[in-house]
Amino acid sequence: MAKRELGKAFEPAAAEKRLYEYWLKNNYFHAQDESEAPAFSIVIPPPNVTGMLHMGHALNNTLQDIIIRFKRMQGYNTLWMPGMDHAGIATQNVVEQQLIKEGTSRHELGREKFIARVWEWKEKYGGVIINQLKRLGCSCDWERQRFTMDKGLSNAVREVFVRLYNEGMIYQGDYIVNWCPRCHTAISDLEVEFKQDQSFLWNIRYPFADGQGEIVVATTRPETMLGDTAVAVHPNDERYKDKIGKYVILPLMNKKIPIIADDYVTMDFGSGAVKITPASDPNDFAMAQRHNLEIIAVIDGNGFINENGGVYKGQDRYEARKNVVDDLEKGGYLVGTEPYAHNVGQCYRCKTDIEPMVSKQWFVKIKPLAKQAIAAVVKDKTKIIPKTWEATYFEWMNNIRDWCISRQLWWGHRIPVWYCENCKKVIVATVDPDKCPDCGGTSLKQDEDVLDTWFSSALWPFSTLGWPKETKALKTFYPTSLLITGFDILFFWVARMMMMGLYVMKDVPFKHVYLHALVRDEKGEKMSKSKGNSIDPLLMIDQYGTDAFRFTLAAYTAQGRDVRLSPERIEGYKFFVNKIWNASKLTFTNLEDFDESATLNVADSLPDIWIKARLNRAIEEITLSLDEYRFNDAAAAVYRFIWHELCDWYLELSKPVFYGKGAPEKRQAAQKTLYVVFQTMLQLLHPFMPFLTEELWQVLRGSDKDSIMVSKFPVIKEEWINEAAEKEMEMIMEIITSVRNIRGEMRIAPSQKLNVLISAADEQTSKIIEHGENYILNLANLESMKVEINIIEPKGVATAVIGSTKIFVPLAGIVDISGEKARLEKELAKISKDLEQSSRKLANRDFRAKAAPEIIQKEEDKLKDFQKKFATLENALKKLKGLSA
RNA sequence: GGGCGGGUAGCUCAGCCGGGAGAGCGCCACGCUUACACCGUGGAUGUCACAGGUUCGAACCCUGUCCCGCCUACCA
Numbered sequence: 001m002a003k004r005e006l007g008k009a010f011e012p013a014a015a016e017k018r019l020y021e022y023w024l025k026n027n028y029f030h031a032q033d034e035s036e037a038p039a040f041s042i043v044i045p046p047p048n049v050t051g052m053l054h055m056g057h058a059l060n061n062t063l064q065d066i067i068i069r070f071k072r073m074q075g076y077n078t079l080w081m082p083g084m085d086h087a088g089i090a091t092q093n094v095v096e097q098q099l100i101k102e103g104t105s106r107h108e109l110g111r112e113k114f115i116a117r118v119w120e121w122k123e124k125y126g127g128v129i130i131n132q133l134k135r136l137g138c139s140c141d142w143e144r145q146r147f148t149m150d151k152g153l154s155n156a157v158r159e160v161f162v163r164l165y166n167e168g169m170i171y172q173g174d175y176i177v178n179w180c181p182r183c184h185t186a187i188s189d190l191e192v193e194f195k196q197d198q199s200f201l202w203n204i205r206y207p208f209a210d211g212q213g214e215i216v217v218a219t220t221r222p223e224t225m226l227g228d229t230a231v232a233v234h235p236n237d238e239r240y241k242d243k244i245g246k247y248v249i250l251p252l253m254n255k256k257i258p259i260i261a262d263d264y265v266t267m268d269f270g271s272g273a274v275k276i277t278p279a280s281d282p283n284d285f286a287m288a289q290r291h292n293l294e295i296i297a298v299i300d301g302n303g304f305i306n307e308n309g310g311v312y313k314g315q316d317r318y319e320a321r322k323n324v325v326d327d328l329e330k331g332g333y334l335v336g337t338e339p340y341a342h343n344v345g346q347c348y349r350c351k352t353d354i355e356p357m358v359s360k361q362w363f364v365k366i367k368p369l370a371k372q373a374i375a376a377v378v379k380d381k382t383k384i385i386p387k388t389w390e391a392t393y394f395e396w397m398n399n400i401r402d403w404c405i406s407r408q409l410w411w412g413h414r415i416p417v418w419y420c421e422n423c424k425k426v427i428v429a430t431v432d433p434d435k436c437p438d439c440g441g442t443s444l445k446q447d448e449d450v451l452d453t454w455f456s457s458a459l460w461p462f463s464t465l466g467w468p469k470e471t472k473a474l475k476t477f478y479p480t481s482l483l484i485t486g487f488d489i490l491f492f493w494v495a496r497m498m499m500m501g502l503y504v505m506k507d508v509p510f511k512h513v514y515l516h517a518l519v520r521d522e523k524g525e526k527m528s529k530s531k532g533n534s535i536d537p538l539l540m541i542d543q544y545g546t547d548a549f550r551f552t553l554a555a556y557t558a559q560g561r562d563v564r565l566s567p568e569r570i571e572g573y574k575f576f577v578n579k580i581w582n583a584s585k586l587t588f589t590n591l592e593d594f595d596e597s598a599t600l601n602v603a604d605s606l607p608d609i610w611i612k613a614r615l616n617r618a619i620e621e622i623t624l625s626l627d628e629y630r631f632n633d634a635a636a637a638v639y640r641f642i643w644h645e646l647c648d649w650y651l652e653l654s655k656p657v658f659y660g661k662g663a664p665e666k667r668q669a670a671q672k673t674l675y676v677v678f679q680t681m682l683q684l685l686h687p688f689m690p691f692l693t694e695e696l697w698q699v700l701r702g703s704d705k706d707s708i709m710v711s712k713f714p715v716i717k718e719e720w721i722n723e724a725a726e727k728e729m730e731m732i733m734e735i736i737t738s739v740r741n742i743r744g745e746m747r748i749a750p751s752q753k754l755n756v757l758i759s760a761a762d763e764q765t766s767k768i769i770e771h772g773e774n775y776i777l778n779l780a781n782l783e784s785m786k787v788e789i790n791i792i793e794p795k796g797v798a799t800a801v802i803g804s805t806k807i808f809v810p811l812a813g814i815v816d817i818s819g820e821k822a823r824l825e826k827e828l829a830k831i832s833k834d835l836e837q838s839s840r841k842l843a844n845r846d847f848r849a850k851a852a853p854e855i856i857q858k859e860e861d862k863l864k865d866f867q868k869k870f871a872t873l874e875n876a877l878k879k880l881k882g883l884s885a
Numbered sequence: 886g887g888g889c890g891g892g893u894a895g896c897u898c899a900g901c902c903g904g905g906a907g908a909g910c911g912c913c914a915c916g917c918u919u920a921c922a923c924c925g926u927g928g929a930u931g932u933c934a935c936a937g938g939u940u941c942g943a944a945c946c947c948u949g950u951c952c953c954g955c956c957u958a959c960c961a
Binding site: 009218219266276395488558584585586639651744745749852858859 | 887888889890891897898899904905908909910914915916918919920921923924925926927928940941942954955956957958959960961
């Protein structure tokens with residue numbers, strides 16, 4: 001085998017670039033539309049076209065790439081479908097800001113030109129995140145990349161809209177919606193964020209129209225009283241029973257409004273009477289519909305009082321609040337003001353207070369869709385992982401309200417509805433009509449609104465595969481196998497994909513949904529730009545390399561737990577990368593003269609057999625963990641195998657053989673083992689650390705061979721299973737560790753060679769230990785080792801015990817024996833505690849009567865062990881005291 | 886108001902279908918042994934939030950309490 005040179009350290013930046021290009025060039029990321037191999041597919045949660053890679057993306061896409069690479073190596077025809085979302089409000093905002101800087105506006109430009117500008121912006125600046133995903137190592141099938149505003153996806157949107165409309169699932173009407181006075185659009189219930197606000201509760205007196213007394217109402221929004229059209233009380237409220245149907249005078253507006261009765265009113269809140277403003281409150285709106293109340297809007301789309309607000313017209317809603325309160329007070333209508341904490345809805349995008357407003361909007365009738373989506377999860381057609389999220393999913397789906405899908409924006413899928421200006425006919429069509437089907441008129445006007453961005457995202461799992469065309473890709477990859485996303489968009493996106501997938505495709509969009517947690521800072525706070533605590537993933541990649549970064553994310557991704565990240569943690573895994581790099585250097589040096597094809601007649605050594613048995617266990621654990629999306633467990637298993645088994649033990653045990661201190665055939669056997677184990681280790685690690693493993697794989701096997709990413713993921717090899725060897729090795733390792741312990745505790749210089757006497761309980765153990773003599777001599781740094789059966793403890797030794805095996809280290813002439821006393825006493829204290837606990841347990845009659853027999857047996861074995869150890873140590877201590885006395 | 890998750894070593898967290906408290910980092914001691922000081926070897930460290938209960942036995946199961954997150958909700 002050729003000589004291989006590795007530099008002093010892995011250089012991520014250069015290697016990452018080179019290897020990613022190599023993968024692309026060889027088309028490894030590409031999935032086949034048709035294949036013999038079983039399909040495995042994931043659609044990416046499409047990032048916003050305006051987006052920059054943040055930690056959430058980094059985590060989300062790292063996890064996807066780990067699974068995709070794992071499955072690809074397992075031989076699946078693997079598709080990772082990438083793409084982006086047009087992000088209506090966000091993108092429109094970005095371009096509008098640009099226009100403002102240029103001293104113009106979208107209104108000056110006009111709709112068509114504005115949209116052209118957005119496209120221009122998209123081509124020029126949009127989608128930087130795609131290149132950032134590449135730096136993360138994502139193995140997406142880039143040839144298939146989609147954008148929600150693409151022609152194909154836009155067709156899908158229209159097709160679904162028309163279908164829903166024709167089946168009576170979409171309707172238009174004047175309803176109260178969440179209106180953002182800054183974005184000038186309606187938003188869905190989900191897009192409203194509630195924030196607690198320290199405000200006041202104003203108590204206002206409404207006099208009866210007949211002059212007989214008054215009724216007091218409380219409100220957090222006094223300015224809305226301008227639009228009050230009733231006062232409501234509970235029908236069973238004795239205080240007001242006789243007042244129902246009477247009228248009060250609305251202060252400031254000097255208007256008669258009725259007192260009505262409705263169950264919605266809580267009797268014991270405030271005075272038990274509530275003012276009703278149907279145009280400014282969703283509950284009041286609902287009540288107005290029940291009671292046929294007048295609906296008077298007093299606040300306009302900008303958040304200003306309109307012409308219905310009398311003298312307050314033209315005032316901003318907060319200014320009007322102040323003035324209304326002042327005037328109420330002046331007029332003697334204000335009964336009192338009390339501090340009050342309540343929730344205020346804000347626009348998720350711009351944090352402006354939402355103004356509930358009545359306007360004409362499009363809605364999707366959602367209950368029938370939700371019903372199917374619930375059933376699919378109940379029947380396990382789609383599995384939500386971790387399962388705890390199912391409850392949340394059901395809770396939301398069961399209480400879902402109709403989805404407002406129209407947005408008063410320009411950037412987005414324009415609603416495919418046209419109005420004939422001649423005969424008022426409403427035309428709903430997938431292709432732009434040129435004349436009215438009824439009257440033939442050609443003066444058609446398209447609905448001004450666009451659809452909620454999530455409407456198109458909801459179709460993502462099938463629209464990206466070519467639907468409504470019946471493509472091969474759709475047939476092969478739908479339903480997709482898995483969706484990986486953050487729990488924060490369970491409702492926004494996952495739930496809606498479930499509903500649309502079932503409605504359109506008659507099948508679930510994915511079989512598994514893995515919901516991961518949020519990335520937080522080391523204090524557990526959500527990362528955000530405004531808090532200034534966000535960590536830039538690209539900076540981390542620059543500093544520590546993609547592999548270390550990815551591994552950190554995986555290692556901290558425990559189900560149902562947030563990922564707390566800090567640069568120090570990533571640095572820790574950079575050390576791991578370095579460790580692997582150096583182990584590779586050692587490996588490659590020792591494999592220089594290795595001939596892969598040579599046949600060997602020499603048997604494997606114990607470490608050879610052992611490391612393969614351990615490798616088997618690592619394969620099993622990693623595979624199982626990844627199958628169950630336990631990323632942290634999988635990462636820990638790789639880490640432990642590489643560092644604590646391969647590096648700490650196998651490489652150390654094998655050094656003498658490699659350095660030629662034995663027969664050449666033994667060296668060849670070790671080389672063969674190392675060659676196999678090292679390759680397998682790289683394969684296991686590949687999903688986590690794609691770059692490092694590819695680099696090493698190619699150096700090890702020669703770069704003319706295939707990439708590691710298309711090699712076969714390791715499976716357990718029957719012939720490697722060897723429990724006996726694991727036990728034997730464990731014995732030897734324990735002996736080495738106990739001598740090291742004595743050395744450390746007794747402060748014996750590492751350079752000081754020791755002689756050791758070992759007392760084995762039986763012939764078999766004695767053989768095992770003798771078998772491992774060379775390993776023990778080397779790793780415990782001994783001059784000599786002697787094993788006998790049941791020898792009497794010599795004088796002047798330090799003693800260690802492993803079960804029935806005793807290890808004696810003569811200290812005469814090496815170190816003052818008095819230190820051993822303290823060491824033994826410490827050990828004795830520890831063991832006597834265990835001993836006491838165990839014997840107490842066994843002395844308990846109930847324990848003997850009720851515990852499982854194998855547990856009792858185990859406990860008895862334990863006790864015997866403790867007793868032996870205790871006796872040995874005690875004996876040693878006695879001897880020591882006798883000696884020094 | 887309802888729901889979910891969490892409170893285990895100085896820090897971040899595993900362990901939780903009940904039977905000898907773990908990892909990583911940090912800390913202490915020793916060591917430049919021909920892959921690695923981004924390292925090696927050894928060591929110290931915990932009334933497993935609190936209070937009850939079930940059990941032969943509880944970090945793990947049950948009940949309650951206290952904190953900390955998050956989600957959800959129309960009490961004006």
